[in-house]
Amino acid sequence: MKRFVLFLPLILFIGLGAFLYKGLFLNPKAMPSALEGQPVPQFKLLTVTQGDRVVTKADLVGDYYLLNVWATWCAACKAEHPYLLDIARSGVPIYGINYKDDLDAASQWLSHYKDPYQFSAFDVNGQLGLNLGVYGAPETFLVDHQGIIRLRYAGVVDTRSWKVKFMPLIEDIKREMAESKA
Amino acid sequence: MIPELGSFALMVGLAFAICLSIIPLVGVSTSNLTLVKYAKPLTFGMFVFTLFSYLLLTTSFVNDDFSVLYVASHSNSHLPIQYKFAAVFGGHEGSLLLWVLMLTTWAGALASSSKNIDDAFVGRVLAILGMVIVGFMLFTLLTSNPFERLLPNVPLEGRDLNPLLQDIGLIVHPPMLYLGWSGFSVAFAFAIAALLCGRMDAAWARWTRPWTLAAWSFLTIGIALGSWWAYYELGWGGWWFWDPVENASFMPWIVGTALIHALSVTEQRGAFRNWTVLLAISAFSLSLLGTFLVRSGVINSVHSFASDPSRGMFILMLLGITVIGSLTLFAFKASALKGTSKFELYSRETFILVGNVALVVATATVLLGTLYPLLVDALNMGKISVGPPYYNAVFNPIVAFMVLFMGVAPIIRWKKNKVGTFRSELGLIALISIAFGIAFPFVYGGEFIGWVAIGMGLAFWLIVATLKNAKNNITSPQGGYDLSRPTQSYWGMVVSHIGIAVAIVGATMVSFYETQLDIRMDVNDSVSLSGYEFRFEGMKDVAGPNYSAKQGQFRVFEGGKEITLLQPERRVYRVQTMGMTEAGIDSTITRDLFVALGDPLDNEAWAVRVYVKPFINLLWIAGGLIAFGGFICMTDRRYRAKKAANKTELPPLSQPAVSNA
Numbered sequence: 001m002k003r004f005v006l007f008l009p010l011i012l013f014i015g016l017g018a019f020l021y022k023g024l025f026l027n028p029k030a031m032p033s034a035l036e037g038q039p040v041p042q043f044k045l046l047t048v049t050q051g052d053r054v055v056t057k058a059d060l061v062g063d064y065y066l067l068n069v070w071a072t073w074c075a076a077c078k079a080e081h082p083y084l085l086d087i088a089r090s091g092v093p094i095y096g097i098n099y100k101d102d103l104d105a106a107s108q109w110l111s112h113y114k115d116p117y118q119f120s121a122f123d124v125n126g127q128l129g130l131n132l133g134v135y136g137a138p139e140t141f142l143v144d145h146q147g148i149i150r151l152r153y154a155g156v157v158d159t160r161s162w163k164v165k166f167m168p169l170i171e172d173i174k175r176e177m178a179e180s181k182a
Numbered sequence: 183m184i185p186e187l188g189s190f191a192l193m194v195g196l197a198f199a200i201c202l203s204i205i206p207l208v209g210v211s212t213s214n215l216t217l218v219k220y221a222k223p224l225t226f227g228m229f230v231f232t233l234f235s236y237l238l239l240t241t242s243f244v245n246d247d248f249s250v251l252y253v254a255s256h257s258n259s260h261l262p263i264q265y266k267f268a269a270v271f272g273g274h275e276g277s278l279l280l281w282v283l284m285l286t287t288w289a290g291a292l293a294s295s296s297k298n299i300d301d302a303f304v305g306r307v308l309a310i311l312g313m314v315i316v317g318f319m320l321f322t323l324l325t326s327n328p329f330e331r332l333l334p335n336v337p338l339e340g341r342d343l344n345p346l347l348q349d350i351g352l353i354v355h356p357p358m359l360y361l362g363w364s365g366f367s368v369a370f371a372f373a374i375a376a377l378l379c380g381r382m383d384a385a386w387a388r389w390t391r392p393w394t395l396a397a398w399s400f401l402t403i404g405i406a407l408g409s410w411w412a413y414y415e416l417g418w419g420g421w422w423f424w425d426p427v428e429n430a431s432f433m434p435w436i437v438g439t440a441l442i443h444a445l446s447v448t449e450q451r452g453a454f455r456n457w458t459v460l461l462a463i464s465a466f467s468l469s470l471l472g473t474f475l476v477r478s479g480v481i482n483s484v485h486s487f488a489s490d491p492s493r494g495m496f497i498l499m500l501l502g503i504t505v506i507g508s509l510t511l512f513a514f515k516a517s518a519l520k521g522t523s524k525f526e527l528y529s530r531e532t533f534i535l536v537g538n539v540a541l542v543v544a545t546a547t548v549l550l551g552t553l554y555p556l557l558v559d560a561l562n563m564g565k566i567s568v569g570p571p572y573y574n575a576v577f578n579p580i581v582a583f584m585v586l587f588m589g590v591a592p593i594i595r596w597k598k599n600k601v602g603t604f605r606s607e608l609g610l611i612a613l614i615s616i617a618f619g620i621a622f623p624f625v626y627g628g629e630f631i632g633w634v635a636i637g638m639g640l641a642f643w644l645i646v647a648t649l650k651n652a653k654n655n656i657t658s659p660q661g662g663y664d665l666s667r668p669t670q671s672y673w674g675m676v677v678s679h680i681g682i683a684v685a686i687v688g689a690t691m692v693s694f695y696e697t698q699l700d701i702r703m704d705v706n707d708s709v710s711l712s713g714y715e716f717r718f719e720g721m722k723d724v725a726g727p728n729y730s731a732k733q734g735q736f737r738v739f740e741g742g743k744e745i746t747l748l749q750p751e752r753r754v755y756r757v758q759t760m761g762m763t764e765a766g767i768d769s770t771i772t773r774d775l776f777v778a779l780g781d782p783l784d785n786e787a788w789a790v791r792v793y794v795k796p797f798i799n800l801l802w803i804a805g806g807l808i809a810f811g812g813f814i815c816m817t818d819r820r821y822r823a824k825k826a827a828n829k830t831e832l833p834p835l836s837q838p839a840v841s842n843a
Contacts, residue, residue: 006516009460010509013467017502019553020471022560024478024494073781073789108784 039147040067041131048098048106048120055121060143064150064173065093067141068117068157069129072105074137080156081113087162088116092170096120099129099137142166144173185250185329188238191231192279192329195286196319198228202312206305218305222293225308228315229290236283239328240270249336252276252328258342258757260728268353269343274477274493275328277356281473282318284357284364289315292368292393298822299389306375307368314367317500325493342728342757351411359404359431363469365397366434369441370466373459374508377515382459387449390462392821394445395674398438399812405431406805414765419776419793421692421801424573429552430472433545437465440541442812443534451596453531456516457538463508468545470501475552526598533591540584547576578633585640585686588679589647593654607654608647615643627695637690644683652676671818678811681804688800696795700780704787712794714775715739716748720786729755729762734788736766736777748777774798 044056060067068084070077088094096117098106103122110120123129132141133152142151150169153161202224209217239252243266248254256273257266271277289311296304322328346352372390376382408431413421422428441461448458478494525531551572589611594604619639623631655668697711703718710716719735731753738746748766755762765778773796780789 003513006456007513009463010506010513013505013509016553017498017505019557019560020474020498020501023556024498105784 036149036152038149040141040143040149041128043121043123043128043131045121045123045128048096048103048122049110049115050119053119055119057147059119060095060147062093063145063177064170065095065118065143067095067097067132067143069097069099069132069137069139070120071099071101071137072109073101076156077138078113080138080158081116083157083159083162084116085114087157093118097123097128097132099123100126142169145177184238184241184245184247185331188235188242189323189327189329191235191238192282192319192323195228195231195235195282196316196323198224198231199286199312199315199319202228203309203316206309210302210305215301218301221301221305221308224312225286225289225293228312229286232283232286232319236270236279239276239279240267242329243267243270246340248338248340249331249333250328251330251332254332254337254340256340256343258340258728260756261340261343261348262727264350264353265343265348268347271356271360272343272347272352273328275322275326275330277360278318278322278326278477279328280357281360281364282315282322284360285311285315285318285367287361288365288368288393288397296389303375303379303381303389306378307371310371310374311367314371314504317503321493321496321500325496339757342755345729345753345755345762346415348728348755349411349415351407351415355404355407355411357404358400358407362397362399362401362404362438363431363434363472365393365400366438366462366466366469368393368397369438369462370508373462374511377459377508377511380515382448382455384449384452387445387458388821391442391445391449392816392818394438394442394462394465395812395816398435398442399809399816401431401435401438402805402809402812405435406802406809409805410802413798414767419698419765419778419791419795421798424551424570426552427472427476429548430468430475433548433552434465434468434472436541436545436548437461437468440538440545441465442815444538447531447534451525451531453525454535454538456512459512459516461538461542463505463512464545467501467505467508468549470497470504473497474501525596528594528601528604529598530591530594530596533587533594536587537584537591540580540587544577544580544584547580548573551576581686582636582640585644585682588682589643592648592675592679593651607650611646611650612643615639615646618642631694634690634694637686641683641686641690644686645680648676648679648683669818669820671815671820674811674813674815674818676811677814678808681807681809681811684800684807685804688797688804691797692795692801696793696798699790699792701790701792702783702787703790704785709792711792713740714745714794716775716777716792718788718790721788724751726753728757729753731764732779732782734766734777734779734790738768738775746775748775750777750779752779752782769799771799771803772797 040057040060042057044054047053047055066087070080084094094117096119098120101122101124103124106120106122110117121128132139138154138156140153140157141149142153144150150173151165153165155161157166202221205224206218206221209215209220242250242253243257244263246253246257246259248257252273252275256276257269261269269276271280289308292311293304293308369390372386372393376386405428408428409421412423412428413419441458444454444458444461447454474494474497478497590604590608593607616639619635619637619642620630622638623629623634627634652668655672656663656665658664658667699709699711701709703709705718705720708715708717715738717737717739719737722733722735724731724733731751733749733751736748736750737744738748746768748768750766751762751764753762753764763778765776767777768775773794776793776795778791780791782788
């Protein structure tokens with residue numbers, strides 16, 4: 001019986017080791033994506049550039065589109081901006097969510113760096129961001145024709161992440177649309 | 183040519199290590215002393231070739247040999263020379279080679295200074311170290327060879343060292359940390375050797391203890407330097423983040439602390455043997471676990487190396503073999519004998535045991551906090567992260583509880599103590615400490631804060647009780663003082679314990695009384711914070727050897743008098759085009775003034791972060807004191823006693839009434 005006690009550390013370690021082994025195959029950087037497969041939450045907000053126009057979920061239109069969370073206080077957003085311009089030029093609609101920001105700074109940013117967005121909802125309280133489960137900026141959501149969030153991507157969108165993360169899903173969405181029509 | 187030679191030298195080192203892990207053990211089991219005596223020359227050979235290999239990698243860095251992949255990705259011809267030396271261990275592969283070099287250095291040091299230990303035992307210890315080293319060398323050569331070439335397309339320039347690492351703190355921090363981590367391998371090897379030959383006696387503890395103290399002291403310095411670096415270089419203004427990688431270095435330290443105390447009990451009283459062996463295995467296992475966590479990418483951290491599952495798998499295998507092997511050995515061979523000496527409730531054994539248990543519980547809480555996100559993820563229960571609130575809530579009370587006992591343990595006697603004596607010696611000090619603790623937050627900050635009262639009261643208690651005990655010990659029976667009455671290791675204990683108290687003061691003060699402003703400042707704006715006025719006088723462009731920077735000019739006034747000019751920088755490193763914040767800090771012992779630049783705003787205005795941090799420097803001073811105490815202990819005369827005397831149980835060298843840490 002006394003011997004048994006001496007085996008305890010060994011048993012404890014083997015249990016721990018099993019978890020460590022499993023941990024090797026997990027990716028700690030993958031964010032939880034509770035909203036993937038869920039519809040975009042309702043909102044009612046002013047925009048950054050269009051005076052007193054009020055936008056809601058109904059204003060988000062397109063076969064598929066991006067929701068991009070950005071702010072002027074976010075350095076990575078600046079890095080991301082050129083890619084967003086490219087993507088917008090290629091015909092994908094992008095809707096901005098200007099997250100917890102200053103209105104003047106935000107509109108200056110858009111006039112200075114050019115505006116890739118259909119519009120940018122001015123989410124000064126971060127309520128929409130909260131409903132979307134935003135960790136920080138930049139974050140980008142891919143939404144399909146039914147208003148369902150297909151991908152939540154935290155970090156800078158660039159050529160590589162666009163190709164690897166977004167393109168395959170966009171192909172899926174296109175295929176699904178073709179099938180539903182047929 | 184040089185890289186190939188480096189690779190080859192490491193392979194020769196590996197061959198030595200393989201021989202080292204086999205030949206002496208064969209010698210021991212066949213009672214062939216000649217074979218046993220091969221252990222030392224093999225160790226030296228292994229050390230020399232590893233060192234050679236490391237120097238060759240350094241040469242490749244100094245020569246800007248960008249045909250070597252590792253050099254090309256971590257250096258640049260414009261990198262200042264001191265950082266080229268640091269860049270050698272600035273990435274995964276090179277730092278692993280440094281690990282191996284440190285391991286072989288410890289083995290070499292042991293082989294050259296073990297004349298007082300019997301040959302068969304040293305042979306076993308070195309053989310076990312050899313096995314550990316074989317594991318790490320294979321890991322280096324098979325998965326992470328730093329000498330790998332980038333042929334035929336040799337880049338003209340290297341990608342440069344990560345700017346975060348281009349800093350004096352980073353030149354010394356990793357070697358110290360690795361010295362500490364790898365140093366626990368010696369204690370581990372001693373423990374395994376003791377299990378193998380069933381020799382867990384006082385002599386074994388006496389041999390192990392100085393090595394453990396050395397590793398522990400280096401680890402202390404490494405952790406303190408890391409904390410200092412994070413403080414002034416990361417520009418976040420914090421000094422401890424409970425980041426998984428910080429925890430990875432901290433856990434072996436806590437267990438190492440428990441180990442040096444348990445060893446002192448085993449050494450002086452012959453008690454706690456199994457416990458001591460288990461701690462020695464744990465300390466090294468936690469060092470390996472730390473390596474696994476940092477290098478496998480299983481955990482998200484600011485420190486992580488580029489992760490690679492095949493590497494993670496290899497370290498997990500190493501960890502598994504080491505820990506499962508040693509714990510199985512422990513389970514079968516741990517001494518079934520009861521300790522030879524008995525002790526009662528009021529005895530130093532009890533107090534050290536309580537301290538030990540507190541330290542182990544503290545380690546367990548940190549381990550749980552570090553692995554919890556991984557466990558939850560592995561069980562598909564979602565993603566979470568464990569932050570400072572958890573650690574503050576769990577870790578601090580345990581430490582507070584332990585410090586209570588720390589004050590008493592040096593005073594109370596071994597084996598048995600009359601309850602009355604230490605009550606009369608410490609009762610008054612305890613009362614004053616409580617009063618001091620309660621009064622302090624009122625006097626200093628004008629309002630009562632519970633944790634401040636506890637922290638300051640405990641620090642006061644620890645310092646005064648320790649000094650009171652020291653005074654008792656230097657008072658000779660005839661009256662008068664004699665500093666040489668207690669042993670040298672006793673003084674080491676005094677210094678380290680006071681270091682802990684100093685650390686508690688620093689941590690308490692800076693956590694509860696620091697002030698901070700995040701503010702937008704236009705040129706010639708002033709802000710005042712905690713009685714200091716900071717005036718922003720604009721930006722200057724400055725150029726470094728491999729970066730250009732905007733340097734803010736902040737004049738600081740106190741009571742209308744100018745005291746300093748702080749020049750925080752925003753640097754852009756040319757090669758990696760990575761922005762870096764360099765804080766402007768003015769330090770005195772009572773406070774740091776800290777200014778960091780945020781982002782540029784419109785009209786020459788900047789987002790600025792200003793801190794006044796009271797007594798933060800006590801933290802690094804404390805690190806120095808704690809480590810210094812360890813070194814004092816380690817060099818005690820009794821650890822250099824002659825071999826002849828060690829064949830049998832030594833009588834205690836000091837008078838029993840005098841404490842030995």
